[in-house]
Amino acid sequence: MDHREVEKAVANWSAAIYIPISLGAGLTFLLAATLAGNYPPVAKVGGAIWVGILSLIVSMPIVTSRVKKRWRNKS
Amino acid sequence: MISSTRLLSLPVEGMSCASCVSHVEEALRDTPGVSEVVVNLGTRKASLAYDPAQVTLGEIIGAVGDVGYSVPTAELTLDVRGMTCASCVAHVEGALTELDGVTAAVVNLGLGTARVTHVPDVVSPGAMKRAVRDVGYEAQERSKGADVLDRERQERQDEIRRQGRRLLTAGLIGLVVMVGTFYDMLGPFKAYVPVWLSYRWVIGLLTTPIVLGPGRQFFTNSWKGLKHGVTDMNLLYATGIGAAYGIAVINTVFPKAGFGGEGATFFESAALLTAFIILGRWLEALTRGRTSEAIRKLMKLQPKVARLIRDGTEREIPADEVEIGDLILVRPGESVPVDGMLTEGYSAVDESMLTGESLPVEKQTGDSVIGGTLNKTGAFKFTAMRVGKDTALAQIIKLVEDAQASKAPIQKMADWVAGHFILGVHMLAVAVFLFWFFFGYRMYFDPASAFILSPYRLGEIGVFGFSLLLSVTVLVISCPCAVGLATPSAMMAGTGKAAEHGVLFKGAEAIENASKLATIVFDKTGTLTKGEPSVTDVIVSGGGAWSAHDAPVDQLEGRLLRMAAATEKNSEHPLGEAIVRGAEARGVKVEDPESFNSIPGQGVEAQVAGRSVLLGNRRLMSECGVDFSGLMPRAERLEVEGKTVMFISVDGQPAGLVAVADTLKEHTAEAIHRLHGFGIETAMITGDNRRTAEAIARQAGIDRVLAEVLPQDKAAEIRRLQSGGGPKPVFVGMVGDGVNDAPALAQADVGMAIGSGTDVAKETGDVILIKDDVRDVIVALEVARATMRKVKQNLFWAFVYNTLGIPLGAGLFYPLVSLIISPELAGLMMAVSSISVTLNTLLLRGFKPSVRAGTAEPQLRLAPAGAGAD
Numbered sequence: 001m002d003h004r005e006v007e008k009a010v011a012n013w014s015a016a017i018y019i020p021i022s023l024g025a026g027l028t029f030l031l032a033a034t035l036a037g038n039y040p041p042v043a044k045v046g047g048a049i050w051v052g053i054l055s056l057i058v059s060m061p062i063v064t065s066r067v068k069k070r071w072r073n074k075s
Numbered sequence: 076m077i078s079s080t081r082l083l084s085l086p087v088e089g090m091s092c093a094s095c096v097s098h099v100e101e102a103l104r105d106t107p108g109v110s111e112v113v114v115n116l117g118t119r120k121a122s123l124a125y126d127p128a129q130v131t132l133g134e135i136i137g138a139v140g141d142v143g144y145s146v147p148t149a150e151l152t153l154d155v156r157g158m159t160c161a162s163c164v165a166h167v168e169g170a171l172t173e174l175d176g177v178t179a180a181v182v183n184l185g186l187g188t189a190r191v192t193h194v195p196d197v198v199s200p201g202a203m204k205r206a207v208r209d210v211g212y213e214a215q216e217r218s219k220g221a222d223v224l225d226r227e228r229q230e231r232q233d234e235i236r237r238q239g240r241r242l243l244t245a246g247l248i249g250l251v252v253m254v255g256t257f258y259d260m261l262g263p264f265k266a267y268v269p270v271w272l273s274y275r276w277v278i279g280l281l282t283t284p285i286v287l288g289p290g291r292q293f294f295t296n297s298w299k300g301l302k303h304g305v306t307d308m309n310l311l312y313a314t315g316i317g318a319a320y321g322i323a324v325i326n327t328v329f330p331k332a333g334f335g336g337e338g339a340t341f342f343e344s345a346a347l348l349t350a351f352i353i354l355g356r357w358l359e360a361l362t363r364g365r366t367s368e369a370i371r372k373l374m375k376l377q378p379k380v381a382r383l384i385r386d387g388t389e390r391e392i393p394a395d396e397v398e399i400g401d402l403i404l405v406r407p408g409e410s411v412p413v414d415g416m417l418t419e420g421y422s423a424v425d426e427s428m429l430t431g432e433s434l435p436v437e438k439q440t441g442d443s444v445i446g447g448t449l450n451k452t453g454a455f456k457f458t459a460m461r462v463g464k465d466t467a468l469a470q471i472i473k474l475v476e477d478a479q480a481s482k483a484p485i486q487k488m489a490d491w492v493a494g495h496f497i498l499g500v501h502m503l504a505v506a507v508f509l510f511w512f513f514f515g516y517r518m519y520f521d522p523a524s525a526f527i528l529s530p531y532r533l534g535e536i537g538v539f540g541f542s543l544l545l546s547v548t549v550l551v552i553s554c555p556c557a558v559g560l561a562t563p564s565a566m567m568a569g570t571g572k573a574a575e576h577g578v579l580f581k582g583a584e585a586i587e588n589a590s591k592l593a594t595i596v597f598d599k600t601g602t603l604t605k606g607e608p609s610v611t612d613v614i615v616s617g618g619g620a621w622s623a624h625d626a627p628v629d630q631l632e633g634r635l636l637r638m639a640a641a642t643e644k645n646s647e648h649p650l651g652e653a654i655v656r657g658a659e660a661r662g663v664k665v666e667d668p669e670s671f672n673s674i675p676g677q678g679v680e681a682q683v684a685g686r687s688v689l690l691g692n693r694r695l696m697s698e699c700g701v702d703f704s705g706l707m708p709r710a711e712r713l714e715v716e717g718k719t720v721m722f723i724s725v726d727g728q729p730a731g732l733v734a735v736a737d738t739l740k741e742h743t744a745e746a747i748h749r750l751h752g753f754g755i756e757t758a759m760i761t762g763d764n765r766r767t768a769e770a771i772a773r774q775a776g777i778d779r780v781l782a783e784v785l786p787q788d789k790a791a792e793i794r795r796l797q798s799g800g801g802p803k804p805v806f807v808g809m810v811g812d813g814v815n816d817a818p819a820l821a822q823a824d825v826g827m828a829i830g831s832g833t834d835v836a837k838e839t840g841d842v843i844l845i846k847d848d849v850r851d852v853i854v855a856l857e858v859a860r861a862t863m864r865k866v867k868q869n870l871f872w873a874f875v876y877n878t879l880g881i882p883l884g885a886g887l888f889y890p891l892v893s894l895i896i897s898p899e900l901a902g903l904m905m906a907v908s909s910i911s912v913t914l915n916t917l918l919l920r921g922f923k924p925s926v927r928a929g930t931a932e933p934q935l936r937l938a939p940a941g942a943g944a945d
Binding site: 047 | 101105310314318498501502504505508509512513517537538539542543546
């Protein structure tokens, strides 16, 4: 497998992990905001999106580098 | 299959922060066949080793491109003459693609051209032409591209122009947005501003071209990185600007959406934040080039043309086409094109640009001349000895470039911090958002609250808008923009400044270590002393051999010296040679001896002018029964002074003594005194006996003597000094000649090779002192300390804004003062952070070592290294 194919596989595997993490974080926020108080719907959805985006930014490099390391060790 | 690793220094474009550095490093390290990767933000270069059997240059460039950065490549077309068939095409293509820095070569036989795609900073057109010539063809540039220097300047000017244009657009429109936003507060000036400018949708329309125009770079760059799972500072800016703009648009178009309505349209935040970030980038581009001024000065020295003398005729050719053995003419006022040896003529040459030597050096037949130096007075011809990358100037440029591309330990730490900082900042932004959303807003929000330094009120803002605002401000204010520049910019300025004075640091680590030196060990012979013994005393015996003569003492001294020199004339012993030199220097005509016999370990015997002469040590005299008791007190006193005494008898009678010693160099004592002024302990290491060593150390003012140390044991002595006996290791520097003292220079924390001349490539040691002047150790030390002082100040300026700004941005003091910092003010603080760092570094340009400035020797003992760096 050449370098580009490895990169592609790592990217796919990583996305399969960090996207659910980010979605999970957003949904958790939505759930918490719903249960915690009387927030307007726009605030709840907006907050969930913002938390989801930030979680994506945080989890993306962490997950990608872990997957890359694992891939390297495997090969 | 034999695999050979090649070293490469690649320029990388698009890096703006320390996290970019780690992304590029990681991408390169992950590429099979690539190792020893070091990326430097200041020089925008990646140094690496690669195995051509495993990876091609194109793949390496591709790996850099994959993470969103680029390696600039250029195309050059060569006219190739002499190609006749397809195999010629393969030869020429093969010769070109073999070169480091060439990614592809396409030869067109019909047109007789070779189109070469290459990395301009790695391979020069001259090297390509030589490669083609080496396989039997003639090559010439079809279109003369700009040389490295011009290209570098061009790239910098392009970047300045690009960011300047963006700044002008963002700044001017941003100003209008500001006026429109604060229309109600304009007071009497309202009359000059149309009211429609204050309409939200107009402000929104004005902000849009700022975000999508000048601000687009942050979105595209962060997207490129995100696609490959990497985050950098562009992402901080993109999320900050994007969030402010997005919320403003929603609140303008859908004021009832619950995001704070029309009272929370932060268009001016998005506009001014973009403008301030671009202001930082523009100022950075403006000042960045100036920190590498020294290397450009060196590059400028490279002469463009040479006057070649062939078959008695003179013609001008490009300097990079001069070949070894060519005869070159240099007229007054012209630069010497390459290195060589003078064969005809006489002149004075200004070598200050390379050696730091202020006075022009006189040159006559047989003397060497250095390419890039300036001929002052007469015309001369010389034979080219070193050309292309082998010239002293090319070696010095390479050495300085390599040093600038290297990383100091302090920078590795700063890069690591900055690399992890961005993730930490995003986590902090989540935490800040969650806190203010769930607790802070309900507990502390005050509708009368405002932004710092702004009359703007936050009255209508909702829980989401408020929490998002603080979260965005944290992202913007935490950006460690200046951290990535703090160390490399100072290192570039420092190494360049040192090179201007003939001191070449081989790496940034050498600068950092040099600033911490507590002890400096000097090799004795050739470093502190001239390395060549000379006659210091001639003492005639009051009786003995001379009793029958009635002559004044000075005449007798001359006679004794003549006899001693004649005795030693055929000797190859250094002391014998010193006597012959000493006699000749005093105008004594040295005769040939009638017979000569060496007595191993004791001396020599000879027949001179019919008389039997013995010359040697005490033991020789005692074995031959010559009584020197009358001169013994004088002999012992000379030995205490570190001199080697030789006894001379004539016809079996004592005739006198000749003392020989290696003398201190002119500036040794001054250099040692100045070092003491810096709080540095000095030591001398030598194989000489303790008495001689101590005598020299006394004259020089050296603190500690390590005598009778065999060459192979010198490294062990350095190791012993480094351990110091205490819990903390002591930083020890070693100054010696780069060849003989190589193990000790390598063992020391900083090895300084002195007096290497300009053949710098072969020298061992971390620092190369081109001139044979011990005072350059002071120059190295002062530059290192000044550089590290700048590094520490820069790191302070880079972090102080973050440290102060993060609590402010997160709203830590909001419950007390009902004030928060606006995203645009956060952006301005970050821009100021970058400006502080680059301007502080530029102050190094005015630095002048005390030795060169003619400053009086330091009188006070300062705090020892490290502490003294500040």
